[in-house]
Amino acid sequence: MIYSVQFLICFEFFKIGLFTFGGGLASLPFLYEIMDKYHWFNEFQLSQLIAISNLTPGPIGLNMATYCGYNILNIKGALLSSFSLILPMLVITSFVFKLYKKFFENKLSNKILYILRPTSCALILAVGVKLFYNLIINKGNIDYLGLTLLLVLFLLTFKIKKDPLIYIFISAVFGFIVYCIKSF
Amino acid sequence: MQEKTVKLFDIFKIFFKIGMVLLGGGYVILPITKKEFVEKRNWINENKLVDFYCVSQCLPGIIAINLSILIGYKLKKFFGALSAVFGLCLSPIVVIIAISKILEKITNIAFLEQIFWAVNISVIILIYLTLKEMWQKSTPDKFCLFWFLVVFVLSLFKISPVIIIISSIFAAIILYFFENKIIKKKDNNDI
Numbered sequence: 001m002i003y004s005v006q007f008l009i010c011f012e013f014f015k016i017g018l019f020t021f022g023g024g025l026a027s028l029p030f031l032y033e034i035m036d037k038y039h040w041f042n043e044f045q046l047s048q049l050i051a052i053s054n055l056t057p058g059p060i061g062l063n064m065a066t067y068c069g070y071n072i073l074n075i076k077g078a079l080l081s082s083f084s085l086i087l088p089m090l091v092i093t094s095f096v097f098k099l100y101k102k103f104f105e106n107k108l109s110n111k112i113l114y115i116l117r118p119t120s121c122a123l124i125l126a127v128g129v130k131l132f133y134n135l136i137i138n139k140g141n142i143d144y145l146g147l148t149l150l151l152v153l154f155l156l157t158f159k160i161k162k163d164p165l166i167y168i169f170i171s172a173v174f175g176f177i178v179y180c181i182k183s184f
Numbered sequence: 185m186q187e188k189t190v191k192l193f194d195i196f197k198i199f200f201k202i203g204m205v206l207l208g209g210g211y212v213i214l215p216i217t218k219k220e221f222v223e224k225r226n227w228i229n230e231n232k233l234v235d236f237y238c239v240s241q242c243l244p245g246i247i248a249i250n251l252s253i254l255i256g257y258k259l260k261k262f263f264g265a266l267s268a269v270f271g272l273c274l275s276p277i278v279v280i281i282a283i284s285k286i287l288e289k290i291t292n293i294a295f296l297e298q299i300f301w302a303v304n305i306s307v308i309i310l311i312y313l314t315l316k317e318m319w320q321k322s323t324p325d326k327f328c329l330f331w332f333l334v335v336f337v338l339s340l341f342k343i344s345p346v347i348i349i350i351s352s353i354f355a356a357i358i359l360y361f362f363e364n365k366i367i368k369k370k371d372n373n374d375i
Contacts, residue, residue, distance in 0.1 A: 017245050019349045025314050029345045044297060051303040052283055057206050058276025061246040066280040078281050086269055089245035093253040094265055100239045112356040113242055118328045119352040121318050122335035123345050128311035135304055146305050153309045165207065167306040175302030179295055
């Protein structure tokens with residue numbers, strides 16, 4: 001059966017809203033899956049998307065969904081993707097509101113959370129490894145410029161505490177300098 | 185009593201403001217909401233807000249949106265939740281659409297590619313930081329570590345994350361019943 005693009009966008013982003021745990025970057029593995037499945041956007045656009053969703057105000061997961069939707073079907077796609085992302089949360093959270101005390105005391109829900117945390121971590125780690133493989137190792141040709149940047153940023157994590165903007169800003173400046181050197 | 189004094193439009197307005205200044209996602213929203221709803225207006229007490237924050241981290245989806253739904257629901261039932269979400273999401277959606285439109289017009293692709301290549305490398309660091317924080321929050325034991333490795337290997341083989349998460353939930357349910365049985369057996373033996 002062939003579904004329309006509109007339906008597929010709603011379906012995929014509804015799934016993301018329903019199955020991501022841990023906020024922000026947790027939806028990255030799903031976006032990689034969408035890319036492999038439908039080829040609506042390429043890896044370059046996905047990297048733009050991560051940078052822009054971090055740099056603009058608003059929840060990162062929502063920003064990524066809106067940006068993806070825009071790349072697929074312009075404004076219509078952006079609205080569809082963000083609304084279908086929000087829908088499952090609106091239903092589940094409103095439902096949980098009434099019984100959240102029981103939810104914390106319930107042993108089964110605690111057990112599910114106990115397993116979902118390492119699951120979510122592993123899914124995100126897999127994306128990190130994939131990015132490292134694509135960017136730095138790059139099919140055998142090790143990118144020493146990229147490796148240097150990565151090491152510098154890694155050393156900075158001991159100095160600066162969590163503020164994602166600083167890391168993005170530093171690497172953007174680095175990219176700009178590399179572009180200037182290459183074009184002259 | 186509170187419900188009568190709070191207007192839907194007020195909830196929308198406050199969350200619209202929060203949506204405009206929220207940079208950096210889930211972990212920043214607690215101090216901002218605390219300032220707006222506890223310190224400035226005293227609509228919610230602080231313990232309740234912290235409770236809400238914990239719940240919204242445990243539920244599926246985005247932490248900031250879940251928190252806004254809970255606060256909205258507390259203040260004005262379902263329509264409060266609805267206006268909170270729309271308030272929070274309106275400005276990010278508009279901003280992203282505007283930026284995408286601008287990016288389309290930039291024709292110097294080589295320039296953009298170089299910058300986003302570097303930004304991608306910082307994403308590796310961001311992933312590392314996220315993982316460090318998530319790992320510190322959870323209480324890793326041997327089973328967690330085992331499950332972590334299994335999921336990691338599976339996801340390298342391009343197995344859909346949806347399938348992985350659903351099977352994790354099933355594993356939790358099986359583990360739950362299994363442990364209950366052992367406890368019951370122990371109880372029987374004791375008697």
